Ligand SMILES: NC(=O)c1ccc[n+]([C@@H]2O[C@H](COP(=O)([O-])OP(=O)(O)OC[C@H]3O[C@@H](n4cnc5c(N)ncnc54)[C@H](O)[C@@H]3O)[C@@H](O)[C@H]2O)c1
């Protein structure tokens with residue numbers, strides 16, 4: 059068999075299709091949506107490529123049409139989780155020893171399958187499962203997922219190429235071994251791309267995986283499984299389970315071969331998992347890698363020099379796209395008194411123009427929030443704001459769950475900059491605004507930095523360069539992704555590596571070489587060509 063040093067295809071960001079009226083992609087995705095809506099699927103567990111149906115099922119429904127069933131999924135029992143672990147361990151040696159270019163080819167093929175034959179299907183599944191409008195589905199399930207797969211292959215080769223110096227007489231090599239054991243991927247509901255990337259990035263680096271998607275994303279996770287299968291991911295490399303998250307996680311964390319967790323989701327869940335790993339630490343064969351990207355309380359700060367229309371647009375898109383259910387979504391804003399009247403006018407006009415309803419109607423900018431739990435939580439905070447002195451709802455405030463979980467895009471004006479909705483992650487279409495005195499710019503920056511436990515994304519708007527520089531410095535630790543004159547959402551793989559610190563996560567930057575480094579355990583190999591056969595230093599003589 060021939061061997062060579064291979065140059066992988068240069069990664070490029072997948073262009074976003076327009077879905078404008080009359081385009082073929084619009085017709086295709088709508089037809090696929092209708093056909094999927096009118097069919098029913100039965101999603102099994104996937105362990106060693108085997109489809110397992112336990113008979114203990116849950117129902118999958120579109121959040122915007124919750125009485126409709128898209129089908130069922132099967133919940134795992136403890137024995138299935140153990141089987142998934144055993145399978146991952148059995149598959150490990152063969153997969154880890156497969157040449158890297160073979161692994162790369164599988165995931166590059168998956169990217170091209172999404173870009174072509176599966177694009178309409180994965181977008182339609184994301185519109186149905188997570189209630190994304192077509193633009194939000196396209197930038198996530200198609201483009202970001204494709205970008206993760208393509209760029210990760212390029213980053214992998216950059217890592218492998220990073221080799222130590224060798225002096226004369228010896229050759230030093232770094233071997234980027236996969237972790238010894240298996241990796242556990244737990245994924246959130248809100249991004250199909252994240253659901254696919256968390257197991258795939260660890261697998262690309264030679265690891266085998268037990269993957270637990272969110273119950274609210276299983277419908278689109280099934281399409282990911284189909285794509286990975288068609289791309290050639292061998293049986294046992296990525297094993298997929300659903301069911302009671304605590305039972306599944308406790309079973310996984312009890313395994314001595316647990317070697318790493320790739321988590322995205324809420325902060326409290328991640329902290330609990332970290333604590334459990336700590337409790338089990340004496341049982342593990344190796345120190346597990348703990349990677350978690352978690353919650354946010356993302357901010358927009360306007361300087362008095364900012365353009366009011368641009369600030370209002372940053373809020374309209376940054377807070378309300380995908381109903382504010384991006385970890386990066388703006389949920390608190392700080393606007394100077396001198397700009398507020400204009401920002402308020404432009405923002406209210408934008409919100410008035412939003413249409414809300416099913417993603418099947420492509421005129422709808424706002425669709426439903428993910429599930430009843432989220433709906434009820436948001437409604438509670440909105441009702442509380444209606445009652446509280448010092449909090450005024452200036453736009454939205456309505457909600458209705460009779461057909462779908464619809465929450466109106468809501469703006470709360472708070473007199474107290476530490477009002478509860480300025481500090482707590484709500485994860486919905488609600489933003490709270492605090493209007494500050496123009497002469498309190500420095501104090502406001504301190505407030506932004508100290509108000510929340512999170513540090514994920516943030517944006518400042520300013521036409522004054524000194525103010526932009528000052529905010530960049532003052533907010534250095536307040537956001538892992540910091541935007542100047544732009545909304546705080548929409549990071550692109552290969553352009554804005556994504557992740558935050560403090561309570562927002564381990565900041566291992568999804569979609570970058572930094573993340574992939576967490577899935578390898580390098581071995582240093584020094585080979586000496588002429589091996590010494592005398593212990594004496596020259597000055598010791600004979
Ligand atoms: N920082 C990021 O990159 C990023 C990206 C996306 C989402 N998020 C965060 O994710 C959250 C929204 O997603 P979500 O609602 O799916 O989060 P979630 O924490 O409810 O669920 C995430 C995953 O954890 C599982 N889970 C829930 N409880 C568990 C438990 N006790 N033990 C083990 N696993 C458990 C879920 O089933 C799901 O698979 C928000 O907090 C958001 O900020 C962060």
Ligand SMILES: N[C@@H](CCC=O)C(=O)O
Nearest residue numbers: 384385386547548549556
């Ligand atoms: N990377 C996405 C957010 C992912 C979390 O939900 C963004 O930048 O908007």
